[in-house]
Amino acid sequence: MHATQHKESNPPALSEPGVRAWLNRRTGLDALLRTALYEPIPGGARLAYVFGSALLFIFISQVITGVFLALYYVPSADHAHTTVAYITKTVTAGSFLRSLHAYGASAMIVVLLLHLSQTYIYGAYKGRRELLWLSGCVLFALILGMAFTGYLLPWDQRAYFATAVGTNAASEIPWVGESLKRMMRGGTEMGTLTISRFFVAHVFLLPACVFALVASHIFLFRQAGAAGPVNEDPYHPKQKPELFYPRQVLMDLSLTALLIIGLGLLCFFVPMQLGPPANPADAQYVPRPEWYYLPIFQWLKYWHGAASVVGILVIPTVLVAAVIALPFLDRGIERRPWKRPVAMGAYAFVLFALVALGLRSQYLDKHDPGVAQQLAKQKTEEDEYMRKPFEPELSSASLTAANVALADPLAAKGKTIFEAQSCNACHGDAGVGTAAAPALAGIAAKVSPDQLAQLFKHPTAKMTAGGMPPMDLPPDDFKALITYVGSLK
């Protein structure tokens, strides 16, 4: 693939001085850079070819922002929302980085669709590019998977209900659907196990696959060579090649720069919202998926009962199979779109169907007064939640201590005695135990109140050795203390 007119510079002499020369002798960096930059493009650089690089850039940006967000995020049903709220409302630049990650996901889908469309319209899957196309298909699925799994992680109302619907849709698949749903959710209902599963998929499994697939996608691209313009032969390019560097690099970087500026401005002026925490008991909530899932969402509405197998399984399977098999089915070397009416017709039809389904879903929402009103209410609730200052989560230890005091007036009195007598100094607040003395919580299951009273008045030798003094209290106080200690759980 190095059929270029570029003059290869001589290998660096062993004696060549300088840090760069030394680094190059050790790593072969120059050769690597040359391979990367001097890729010949038949017919020359074009703006149409920029989407692949832009995708790579957004993916890297997603990886970096994702890693940073993980500095504060906790994947569990009781902390996920609090930690995302903390990132959004408290941490410096947190709202910006979270927005960059969330909007980046949408931007990635947009650029992915552009990249796919360009490849399809240009017939750039033809020639010896079957595996290149296949790896692209798998990457598409992986990116949709990343979007689906990442969407749940903030655990706000919107995320929770969208994922509830999404996982429910999976259960519509005949035979395996129910098991698939339980597999994804980690049970029959959505809960903390669902977050764990989605988190692991989102930050470990899927990214690992994406890395591997991106590497093979680029490798396969270089193996096959750039396809060039639509009138180029997909097997044996004849047009005068131009190297990737500098003009194509400049074009790629220009789009990347535009993306950076666009995303940066969007994140700064219209930061991503976070809604109120997920409330599974909210029966009113109208779930809506992110825009790129709207067509599927709308499609699923049309299929019920016995016919659903056709709509949910047969048609999508045929469609996906056709897309995957495309380079094997469409073997002709003709690449000009106007000479490929079937391929272009199919593309226009699918595109039209997707857009129409998405718009239809939007239209129905706007024209159903009940739904429109509820959606507006949900939006207002999100706005209100965003205006509230961050409220730290009460740790569970303080909750148990507070609950116990409320239970019984006698126990409440016992609690003050427990503290006044310094029992908590060794046995811990609410008898949770410390390094100095064992926990008293749950002791009622092992020792009766009378035995407890005996032990308090006459500690065993082991207890005395540990520093436990014999208790001498008025009978009422003693009773209160026993009640309190017996109530500790």
Place this chain on the structure above:
Amino acid sequence: MCACAGDSEATTEKPSAPGLSLENRRSFLGALLGVGSIFVGALLSVPLIRFALFPLLRRTTELKSSPVGALSEFSPLTEPAMRTIQIEQVDGWRKAISEKAVYITKDQQGQFRVLTSVCPHLGCTVPWNKEKNQFLCPCHGATFALDGSRISGPSQRGMDTLETSVQDGQLLVRFQYFRQLVPHKEVIG
């Protein structure tokens, strides 16, 4: 698609600038791109660095002042008044609320002085003994005067005073823990 724009930019070689070879122009462009990328990269890393350094720039753990009661409650003070305060400890995105007993007393000048009930010896809760008119620790018998100063026993210092402030006629106190078994007060958290 933007293929039309690409079409207009044909692949003809641009005429070389006088005195500059193609190779030179390319390495100049390369350097420019390198510097540009580093600049943009540095710009993009600003929010990342600020995000990661947040705990350095701002307090992420905080012990809030707790209200003890209205100042008027303590105006005739014949003996130390015990109050249970709620301590709110913020730790990043969570907070813990615990309860601690404190004593409100006055020093020789009549100024408010709030004492922690934690014995500076080994951490037991020290009660006020009305009969003896002194604080008497039930664990190891340390005794302290009305203003918290050490009288006798194993403790190496008097009872620890807490930082106070007054806001809207309310006495506020910042609860802290102090190192035990040392002669001088030393904050541990």
